[in-house]
Amino acid sequence: xxxxxxxxxxxxxxxxxxxxxxxKASKESGVALKAGLLELRDLRNRVAxxxxxxxxxxxxxxxxxMTVAEMRALTEDLVRQARPLYEQLxxxxxxxxxxxxxxxxPRLIPAHWLGNRWGQEWPGLVAAADLDPLFRRVTPGxxxxxxxxxxxxxxxxxxxxxxxxxxxxxELPPGSARKKNTHASAWDIxxxxxxxxxxxxxxxxxxxxxxxxELGHIFYDLSYRRPGVPYALREAACPAFHEAxxxxxxxxxxxxxYLRQLGVVPADLxxxxxxxxxxxxxxxxxxxxxxxxxMAAWEHDFYEETLPADQLNRRWWQHVERYQGMAxxxxxxxxxxxxxxxxxxxxxxxxxxxxxIAYAIKYQLHMHIAxxxxxxxxxxxxxxxxxxxxxxxxxxxxxxxxxxxxxLIREATGEDLSARPMLxxxxxxxxxxxxxxKGRQVGW
Numbered sequence: 001x002x003x004x005x006x007x008x009x010x011x012x013x014x015x016x017x018x019x020x021x022x023x024k025a026s027k028e029s030g031v032a033l034k035a036g037l038l039e040l041r042d043l044r045n046r047v048a049x050x051x052x053x054x055x056x057x058x059x060x061x062x063x064x065x066m067t068v069a070e071m072r073a074l075t076e077d078l079v080r081q082a083r084p085l086y087e088q089l090x091x092x093x094x095x096x097x098x099x100x101x102x103x104x105x106p107r108l109i110p111a112h113w114l115g116n117r118w119g120q121e122w123p124g125l126v127a128a129a130d131l132d133p134l135f136r137r138v139t140p141g142x143x144x145x146x147x148x149x150x151x152x153x154x155x156x157x158x159x160x161x162x163x164x165x166x167x168x169x170x171e172l173p174p175g176s177a178r179k180k181n182t183h184a185s186a187w188d189i190x191x192x193x194x195x196x197x198x199x200x201x202x203x204x205x206x207x208x209x210x211x212x213x214e215l216g217h218i219f220y221d222l223s224y225r226r227p228g229v230p231y232a233l234r235e236a237a238c239p240a241f242h243e244a245x246x247x248x249x250x251x252x253x254x255x256x257x258y259l260r261q262l263g264v265v266p267a268d269l270x271x272x273x274x275x276x277x278x279x280x281x282x283x284x285x286x287x288x289x290x291x292x293x294x295m296a297a298w299e300h301d302f303y304e305e306t307l308p309a310d311q312l313n314r315r316w317w318q319h320v321e322r323y324q325g326m327a328x329x330x331x332x333x334x335x336x337x338x339x340x341x342x343x344x345x346x347x348x349x350x351x352x353x354x355x356x357i358a359y360a361i362k363y364q365l366h367m368h369i370a371x372x373x374x375x376x377x378x379x380x381x382x383x384x385x386x387x388x389x390x391x392x393x394x395x396x397x398x399x400x401x402x403x404x405x406x407x408l409i410r411e412a413t414g415e416d417l418s419a420r421p422m423l424x425x426x427x428x429x430x431x432x433x434x435x436x437x438k439g440r441q442v443g444w
Contacts, residue, residue, distance in 0.1 A: 008282060011115040011124045013150060016101055020329050023112035027332075027341050034337035037346060038309055044349065045303060055173060057303035060350040064238045065404060066305065074294035075353045078360060079323060082288040085426060089122075089281055090325045091442045096125055107444050108327040111320075118342055120290040122282040123206070128272055129279035131205040134264050140170050140201040143208050146262060147215040154383065154390030157222035159215075163195050166291040171200040183343045186214040188221035191234045193199030195221050205254075208264075212253040216421035223399030226298065237396075237405035239351050243358030245397055246366045254280075257314050257382035277429040284359060285426065292356035293323030298339055299350045310334050325444040365393075365420035368413045 009022045044056035053059040054068070061071040090109070098105040100132045115124040119412050124130070135143075148159050166189075172178060186197040195218045201207045220242055224234050231416075236242035252258055259265040297319045301307045307315055316339045319369050320326050332338060339345050369389055370378035383389045396408055409417050423430075 005377070006117065007115075010117065016098060016103075016112070019112045023329065026117045027336060027338050028250070030337040030340040031335065033340040033346060034312070037337065037340050040346070040349075041302060041306075045306070049082075051296060055303045057300055057350045060239075063351070064240070065406075068300070070144070072296070072300065075296045075356060078292045078356050078419055079289050081423065082285055084422065085281070085285050085430050086289055086380075087325075087443045088430065088437055089285060091437045091440050092278075092433055093122055093282070094127060095440065106327075108321060108325055110329045111326050112329045114326075118290065119320075119324055120287055122286050124281055126275050126279040128275040130267070131259070131379075135203045135205055135208060138203050138264070140203055140207070143201055143203065143211050144169055144199075144215075145213040147253075150212060150258075150384060151215055151219040151249060153250075153385040154385045154393070156219040156390055156394060157225075159218060159222070160193060160195065163197070163218065166194070167196045167198070169199050169201055171202050181343070183380075184210050184214050186217035188218075188223070188418045190223065191225070191231050193222065193225050198360065209250060209254050212250040213246045214247035217242060219249065220245045220397045223394055223397035227400060229398075229400040229402055233401040237399060237401055237403060237408055238354075238357075239395075240354035240357035240361060241405050241408075243355055244361035244365065245393065247358055247362035248393065251362065251366045252381045252383045253372075255379070255381055257380060258384055261382065261384060273379070274428060274432040277426060278432065281426055281429050284422075288356050288359065289323040291359075292353050292444075294319045295342070295344070295352035296356075299345070299352065300433065302339075303350055312337055312339060321444075357417075360417055360419050360422055363410065363425050364413050364415070364418065365396075367421040367425060379428075 006022055006026050010019065010026075013019050013022070041056070048054075048056040048059040051059060053062065058068050059419055061068050064071065066074070082320075094109050095105055097103075097109065101113065109119070111119055114122050116122065152158055168180060172180065180200075181198060182200050184197070184199045186195070188195050197214045197218065198206070199211065199214060220236065221234075256265060256271065262269055265271075282302070294316075298316055301315055302312070311334070313334050313336050317328055317332060320328075328338075342352075366381075367378050369383070369392060370376045370381045373388060373392060374383075374386065375380070376382075392412070396412055399408060406417060409415075
């Protein structure tokens with residue numbers, strides 16, 4: 001089954017038997033990848049130890065100037081801070097899903113009930129925030145073109161013509177003999193401006209958001225491509241910083257003012273703010289226990305503890321239950337390797353916690369820009385064409401890896417890295433969920 005087709009069925013089907021079949025099909029790749037992943041683990045750990053690190057996990061953490069213990073403390077703290085809001089979302093979602101499928105309300109959410117293969121986000125639960133019908137009038141090319149135009153409107157470096165000829169941007173047509181990695185990504189191939197992106201864009205809201213995010217990476221690549229940054233330091237201040245800058249650029253592009261400006265959302269269309277924030281929280285907050293919890297903990301165990309081959313899947317689902325409050329739809333033995341179905345486990349290993357750290361940075365930057373620089377409502381903002389925003393972000397991006405990431409955050413916002421701005425952004429959502437969940441058992 002093509003990946004977009006899997007995602008479409010998980011997003012839209014209300015037939016639990018069909019959902020189970022599709023979810024199980026999405027996990028088959030793990031069976032084929034398990035042996036190779038174990039071999040990769042041994043090779044990666046060997047290389048790291050020859051470089052003087054205890055494990056490959058320790059080598060990756062060193063990119064942040066931190067020890068494994070320090071990184072685990074940071075990621076666990078992010079999970080802890082987000083947990084009260086996540087538990088409210090979890091409570092609300094499991095009641096919504098139980099009603100949708102005509103089932104009793106579970107303690108743990110069955111994984112195949114959710115619209116994402118790993119439960120890293122929970123799409124399709126807020127009908128009032130479904131903008132996909134509004135994107136049926138546009139083309140995939142229109143989406144990418146506007147993502148480029150948005151960054152350039154801020155005064156960020158112009159995207160070269162080669163981006164359009166060398167990138168692989170759109171979904172393969174049905175029946176295509178060609179195959180490609182379907183996970184969106186963006187790269188500077190030669191660290192000197194040969195920027196390209198791999199996507200499978202189609203005309204919907206999720207791909208609109210993803211395209212703006214991936215172009216955020218491109219603008220970051222182009223910003224630190226300058227004589228003052230040596231080739232070896234033409235990368236992010238830390239791996240999380242690349243994701244944070246892409247997210248900081250994309251955040252206002254999925255808010256109503258920008259969508260109205262583009263003509264996607266009619267000027268007279270009104271969307272209920274709690275529902276809009278709820279849909280956002282089911283995407284953003286839900287990712288924190290996934291990235292800083294499940295992925296960070298499992299890969300720590302895999303590399304630091306050399307987790308045995310006959311414990312991979314059991315440990316995976318233990319972490320899923322602990323951090324996400326989810327369970328597999330049926331027993332999953334060690335003949336499976338469900339962790340390996342997540343592409344980052346194989347080709348971007350032992351650093352997925354960067355996405356949770358990036359969210360903390362993203363909201364810290366976004367709240368600072370909206371509230372302090374522009375005096376805008378951070379939940380209803382539009383940065384398009386604002387050169388002040390571009391200059392603020394450019395100062396952070398053009399440094400590349402020449403300066404410590406924590407220093408850059410402190411200098412830009414006046415405070416150390418914290419999840420406080422993220423939780424402030426979602427304060428109205430927390431109040432809404434507490435009201436919705438009155439009388440319900442919150443937590444699992």
